[in-house]
Amino acid sequence: MWRRTTSLSPLFSSSKHSLLNRTRAAYGLRIWKMFSSEIQNVEEGGTSPGRTTPFITFVLGGPGSGKGTQCARIVENFGFTHLSAGDLLRQEISSYSENGAMIYNIIKDGKIVPSEVTVNLIQKAIQSSENDKFLIDGFPRSEENRLTYERIIGAEPSIVLFFDCPQEEMVKRVLNRGQGRVDDNENIVKERLKVFAALSLPVVNYYAKKGKLYKIDGTGTEDEIFERVRPIFAT
Numbered sequence: 586m587w588r589r590t591t592s593l594s595p596l597f598s599s600s601k602h603s604l605l606n607r608t609r610a611a612y613g614l615r616i617w618k619m620f621s622s623e624i625q626n627v628e629e630g631g632t633s634p635g636r637t638t639p640f641i642t643f644v645l646g647g648p649g650s651g652k653g654t655q656c657a658r659i660v661e662n663f664g665f666t667h668l669s670a671g672d673l674l675r676q677e678i679s680s681y682s683e684n685g686a687m688i689y690n691i692i693k694d695g696k697i698v699p700s701e702v703t704v705n706l707i708q709k710a711i712q713s714s715e716n717d718k719f720l721i722d723g724f725p726r727s728e729e730n731r732l733t734y735e736r737i738i739g740a741e742p743s744i745v746l747f748f749d750c751p752q753e754e755m756v757k758r759v760l761n762r763g764q765g766r767v768d769d770n771e772n773i774v775k776e777r778l779k780v781f782a783a784l785s786l787p788v789v790n791y792y793a794k795k796g797k798l799y800k801i802d803g804t805g806t807e808d809e810i811f812e813r814v815r816p817i818f819a820t
């Protein structure tokens with residue numbers, strides 16, 4: 586049911602072109618048209634001419650599964666723009682925006698922020714980027730997140746990565762993260778793991794059924810994990 590990096594589909598493994606180009610070719614202008622018309626509605630000024638079909642990768646996995654770490658490696662090696670939903674929400678808190686206090690209260694309890702708030706932040710970040718390759722990390726974290734993204738932005742992700750990691754390992758990593766995050770403590774990590782199992786795993790299953798999911802073993806060193814990720818993006 587899962588796609589694995591070791592068993593890329595023949596369509597993907599036989600071509601000399603990168604997955605990025607192959608997927609763009611497969612989805613072609615259809616997605617970009619949907620995507621750009623949504624952006625036009627919001628900007629009222631249209632999209633910049635000459636932009637190509639965006640390649641959107643959702644990056645899923647429990648807290649501490651290594652999403653952010655591997656996204657940094659993908660950015661370095663393949664030129665993606667990394668949009669972490671959690672970072673975008675934390676920026677709202679630290680900039681004392683209108684929704685900052687509400688977001689803080691939800692994050693500190695390990696719950697999920699109302700989808701429209703998160704999707705609007707993602708949409709703004711995509712619009713303000715010149716890039717056409719995005720890693721959207723920690724999103725969608727629920728079916729409601731996913732449906733709201735589809736309603737507001739409209740474009741399907743090209744592929745979805747899922748870092749699969751045992752709970753004990755995720756807990757250990759989160760408690761050693763050392764970034765001073767309000768939600769990186771034993772009680773809240775337990776709550777986040779529950780939220781992940783109840784609300785996020787259904788999203789993982791949804792993309793598995795659609796044939797878009799790459800399940801990656803999230804154990805081992807950062808280098809070992811990246812060598813599992815690399816073939817997904819490399820030529």
Ligand SMILES: Nc1ncnc2c1ncn2[C@@H]1O[C@H](COP(=O)(O)OP(=O)(O)O)[C@@H](O)[C@H]1O
Nearest residue numbers: 648649650651652653654758761762805806807
């Ligand atoms: N393979 C790994 N082995 C050990 N520690 C790791 C590994 N990958 C990431 N980490 C560390 O674990 C913590 C959580 O990683 P992070 O990338 O922030 O995960 P996520 O974004 O999924 O919550 C960070 O402190 C990171 O440096």
Ligand SMILES: Nc1ccn([C@@H]2O[C@H](COP(=O)(O)OP(=O)(O)O)[C@@H](O)[C@H]2O)c(=O)n1
Nearest residue numbers: 648649670671692695696697698723724726
């Ligand atoms: N799509 C999202 C992503 C994050 N969040 C909130 O932000 C918190 C931190 O998300 P994160 O992606 O930075 O967390 P990690 O998985 O990286 O540990 C989550 O526990 C949620 O409270 C959310 O509500 N909706």
Ligand SMILES: [Mg+2]
Nearest residue numbers: 652653671723
């Ligand atoms: Mg993260």
